Amino acid sequence: MSFTNFFRIIRESFTNLSRNRVLTITSIFTVFLTLVLIGVFGLFLLNLSYNASSLDELLEVKIFIVTEADIDTINAFNERLVLDSRIATIEYVSKEEAFESTKELFDEDLLDLGLGADFLPASFVVTLNNYDDVDYFVAEVREMPEVYKVVYHKDSFNFTSNYSKWIRMISGVLGAILAFLAVLLISNTIRLTVYSRNDEVVIMKFIGATESRIKIPFVIEGGLIGCIGAIISFIVTGLVYSKLYSAFASTSGEEMFLTGLRMAPLKETLLMIFFGYMVLGVLLGVLGSLMAIRRHLKV
Amino acid sequence: MIILKNVTKVYKNGTEALKKINMAIPKGEFAFIIGPSGSGKSTLVKLIMREEIATYGEIYVNGFDMQGIDRYQIPTFRRSIGVVFQDFKLLPNKTAYDNVEFALQITGTHKRDISKMVPQLLDVVGLKHKDKAYPDELSGGEQQRVALARAIANNPDLLICDEPTGNLDPKTSIGIIELLGRINKMGTTIIVATHDSNIVNFMQKRVIVLKDGRIINDKMRGQYI
Numbered sequence: 001m002s003f004t005n006f007f008r009i010i011r012e013s014f015t016n017l018s019r020n021r022v023l024t025i026t027s028i029f030t031v032f033l034t035l036v037l038i039g040v041f042g043l044f045l046l047n048l049s050y051n052a053s054s055l056d057e058l059l060e061v062k063i064f065i066v067t068e069a070d071i072d073t074i075n076a077f078n079e080r081l082v083l084d085s086r087i088a089t090i091e092y093v094s095k096e097e098a099f100e101s102t103k104e105l106f107d108e109d110l111l112d113l114g115l116g117a118d119f120l121p122a123s124f125v126v127t128l129n130n131y132d133d134v135d136y137f138v139a140e141v142r143e144m145p146e147v148y149k150v151v152y153h154k155d156s157f158n159f160t161s162n163y164s165k166w167i168r169m170i171s172g173v174l175g176a177i178l179a180f181l182a183v184l185l186i187s188n189t190i191r192l193t194v195y196s197r198n199d200e201v202v203i204m205k206f207i208g209a210t211e212s213r214i215k216i217p218f219v220i221e222g223g224l225i226g227c228i229g230a231i232i233s234f235i236v237t238g239l240v241y242s243k244l245y246s247a248f249a250s251t252s253g254e255e256m257f258l259t260g261l262r263m264a265p266l267k268e269t270l271l272m273i274f275f276g277y278m279v280l281g282v283l284l285g286v287l288g289s290l291m292a293i294r295r296h297l298k299v
Numbered sequence: 300m301i302i303l304k305n306v307t308k309v310y311k312n313g314t315e316a317l318k319k320i321n322m323a324i325p326k327g328e329f330a331f332i333i334g335p336s337g338s339g340k341s342t343l344v345k346l347i348m349r350e351e352i353a354t355y356g357e358i359y360v361n362g363f364d365m366q367g368i369d370r371y372q373i374p375t376f377r378r379s380i381g382v383v384f385q386d387f388k389l390l391p392n393k394t395a396y397d398n399v400e401f402a403l404q405i406t407g408t409h410k411r412d413i414s415k416m417v418p419q420l421l422d423v424v425g426l427k428h429k430d431k432a433y434p435d436e437l438s439g440g441e442q443q444r445v446a447l448a449r450a451i452a453n454n455p456d457l458l459i460c461d462e463p464t465g466n467l468d469p470k471t472s473i474g475i476i477e478l479l480g481r482i483n484k485m486g487t488t489i490i491v492a493t494h495d496s497n498i499v500n501f502m503q504k505r506v507i508v509l510k511d512g513r514i515i516n517d518k519m520r521g522q523y524i
Contacts, residue, residue: 005404199388206348208378208453209405211370 013221016193023189024225030185031229031284032236034178035277039237041171042276043269050264059088059128061138062151064121067095069146074122077146081126086133091125098123121148179284182229186222186288187295193221194296201297215297219289226285230277237277238270300326300457300488301347306356308342308512316342318512320356324490324505326456329483331499331521332492334509340492343509344461347490348382349373361456378406381450381487385462387442389434395421395445396430402452420448424478440471444478451482458482460491469497476502 017024065074074092081090093101098120128134138150194201204214245266301324308317317339324330334340345351346358349365358365361379368376389398399420403413421427424444434442443463450458460479464472476491476498483489493499499506499522506521507514 005407008404200390202384203388203390203401203449204405206377206380206382207402207405207449208374208376210374213405 009217009220010224013217013224016197016217017221017224019196020189020192023185023192027182027185027189027225027288028229028232030178030182031226031281032233034175034182034284035230035233035281036237037178038171038175038280039233039273039277041167041175043237043241043264043273045167045171046269046272047264059131059134060152061126061128061134061141063124063126063141063147064149064151065123065146066148067118067121069122073146077144078124081124084137086128086130086137087126088129089127093123093125095120095122179280182284183288183291186225186285187291189225190218190222190289190292191296194218194292215293218293218297219286222285222287222289222292223282224285225288226281226283227278229285230281233281234274234277237273241269241273242266300324300328300361301490302357302359303346304357306346306353306358308339308346308351309354316512317346317353320512320514322507322514322517324488326488327483327486328505329480329489329502330491330505330507331502332490332507332509333494333499335494337511338509339512340494340509341461342512344459344490344492348380348459349376378453379456381453381455381458383443383446383450383458383460383463385465387434387439387446387466389442389445389449391434394431394433395426395437395441395448398434398445399448399452402449406453408453416452420452421445423451423482424448438471439467440474443467443471443475447475447478447482451487455487457488457490460489460493462493462495463491464493464495464498472498473501 065077069077078090078092081087095118128137134152138152141147142150201214245263248263301322303320303322306317306320307315309315320339320343332340332343342351346353346365347360349360349363349368353366356366361376363372363376363379390401393401396417399417400413403416408416418427418430421430424447426441426444426448429437429441432441434445437445443466447463458479463479464475467475472495479489479491480502491498503520503522505519506516508516508521
């Protein structure tokens with residue numbers, strides 16, 4: 001197919017779509033709804049995993065030792081950790097090291113406030129081998145007299161493992177239903193254009209047009225519906241995400257530090273949404289037209 | 300050119316439209332296929348165009364085996380035939396010029412050649428001056444002439460006309476059939492399925508008569524019975 005032919009087909013596809021305006025708009029709207037729904041859940045999950053830290057972090061448990069513990073107690077505690085088969089790695093953070101890293105977080109000199117390394121507890125950062133062991137391990141360690149506090153990513157772990165499963169499932173089901181609807185509606189739109197252009201198809205057939213030459217314009221029409229739906233979805237989702245992103249970026253550093261929340265980087269995320277929407281939109285459109293062609297176009 | 304051997308066509312609903320048809324139409328011939336409604340005329344035309352497939356028998360058209368032809372070969376075969384319909388089948392949103400151009404575009408003719416060929420084709424059918432007219436601005440006869448120009452655009456060996464004068468008055472019909480006669484003289488084989496006695500008797504060409512799916516008469520210079 002030459003370039004001139006290709007552009008002619010594209011031009012004709014636009015003309016044909018504008019002939020069945022109501023159906024075309026309905027199909028575009030369904031693609032839009034489908035993509036936005038999938039996109040919003042996708043973005044939510046993306047930001048969740050962006051914040052929920054890496055899997056290693058979820059396996060990480062910080063054990064703070066009481067400040068009055070002496071070196072022998074700490075060594076004995078270390079021995080017990082070493083013998084524990086559930087543990088993969090152990091890292092010891094002494095009072096001094098904790099003091100140094102804390103100093104970096106604050107502008108003011110802690111020494112000026114009359115605070116020294118003694119006020120901070122020494123700690124062990126251990127990584128477990130298995131998620132299932134995290135809760136039991138933490139419960140056991142908490143009972144030990146030399147342990148002051150145990151910190152681990154229980155909340156985020158539970159959230160990602162429990163809620164995200166539901167979110168994924170609900171968005172998956174809703175997305176699938178909407179995608180199915182979109183394919184059906186597009187198929188219906190293309191079916192009507194197939195009917196309205198029956199004479200054209202018959203003429204093409206008897207003039208000796210190849211099967212693909214007859215079918216491709218309809219597939220392109222479906223693809224265009226998907227493409228337009230994807231562009232609209234991208235504009236809407238992109239605008240909302242950018243607004244949220246700038247609103248988040250303007251919150252104070254302190255707030256960010258306390259909540260620990262970050263948003264997935266704007267540029268990369270927008271690019272991802274754009275390509276994701278385009279691929280999915282065009283796929284829905286093409287699927288819809290193929291369905292209509294298969295059923296209603298006899299070549 | 301066209302050979303049918305023991306051709307039988309039974310539709311899915313059990314209707315036996317054609318029964319053991321044997322016939323041969325040599326290259327360059329002008330033949331009418333006539334018969335009352337339900338006699339099998341349309342089915343015969345459809346088999347020759349490869350719109351339907353025979354249930355039994357063999358059909359050869361322009362050297363193609365209609366029973367064994369590959370799917371991808373069908374467009375090549377169809378480029379060797381031209382088809383004219385009773386209802387013209389012109390594209391309403393295209394001018395006479397565009398309608399003829401469409402046939403050439405579809406088969407991938409170069410743009411430069413198209414701009415030379417379309418005026419020539421419209422000239423052959425006597426409508427060069429109406430190239431910018433849309434179908435609804437043309438009379439029935441003129442529309443059928445445009446359809447004819449389109450059918451011969453790709454220089455087919457065989458022109459199949461299914462009731463080409465069915466929607467036309469007698470005078471216009473004669474004009475169309477005369478035009479078909481001229482095209483035939485240029486070497487194109489022509490088959491006309493019709494029940495228009497006027498044109499059959501006017502042309503004095505071969506007449507194949509069908510009744511209840513069988514050939515009951517085949518005369519080289521026939522009349523409408």
